[in-house]
Amino acid sequence: MKPALFTDRDGTINRDCPYCHDPADLFIFDDAVNIIRDYKSKGYLIIIITNQSGIARGFFTVREMEEFNNALLEKLREKGAGVDGIYFCPHHPGDNCTCRKPGDGLIRQAMKDFDIDLENSVVMGDRDDIEGELARKLGIKSIILHR
Template sequence: MTGKRKAIFVDRDGTLNYDKGYTHNLSDLKIYDDIIPLLIDYYEKNFLIIVITNQSGIGRGYYTVEEMESFNREIAKELIYKGIKIEDFFYCPHTPDQGCRCRKPETGLIEEAAIKYDIDISNSVVIGDRESVDGEMARKLGMKFIKVHGYD
């Protein structure tokens, strides 16, 4: 559809930054160097950069929404220095057993972002580290998936 925007939906832990397991401490923030050129390439093509992330550590009581938001702000700040603007962060705070629509590989986070930013999902891309989570979500929406660093 013309007029709609394109986006890169980027997983956070394990894709954008190193995953320490329920990563939320600022001292643990380390962005993967190899993701930067990929994001810059899409950013220069006028794709919105949107982070989508499962954050069950909130639902498990390991850290607060405020701690996660502080971590996200620091990611955004570091990427601005590298010439990349994160448009927004969308997260699921639920645990896997809660069965919500926003927990990846469900599609709720992308659908929410698509409405908020008038995004053309079919011409957008998912970047993630897990075929079974990020890749599955992309397939459910008929989107291109780029796997980086991955576990499966």
């Protein structure tokens, strides 16, 4: 069992576009990379959890999101900040799904795939009302990077 760093994608690891899906727009923040590296070195799993309502809105397809993710993951790997998993919510806010953050559905999905020590895990993001709120719901630590 390992703790995890659950990190947001847009606005946290990479600059928000918004509705990022073109790899040409990819810009990665160094502070996020350093935090990911630091948690990796402490034995944490690194798991991206991301709301991608642009899929439900028809702005981009799952395939386009995956191409963006692959470009991001490759750059992170090159920087020594490899990611163990990535989970996304494709729904519209009005869908009332359980996976859209600050809901905990994406973390629950990750916990089915990995043996995660939730109590000692951390949520990282750029929004206190999203990632901060999610961490509070779960009673775990959060790191909010104000951009």
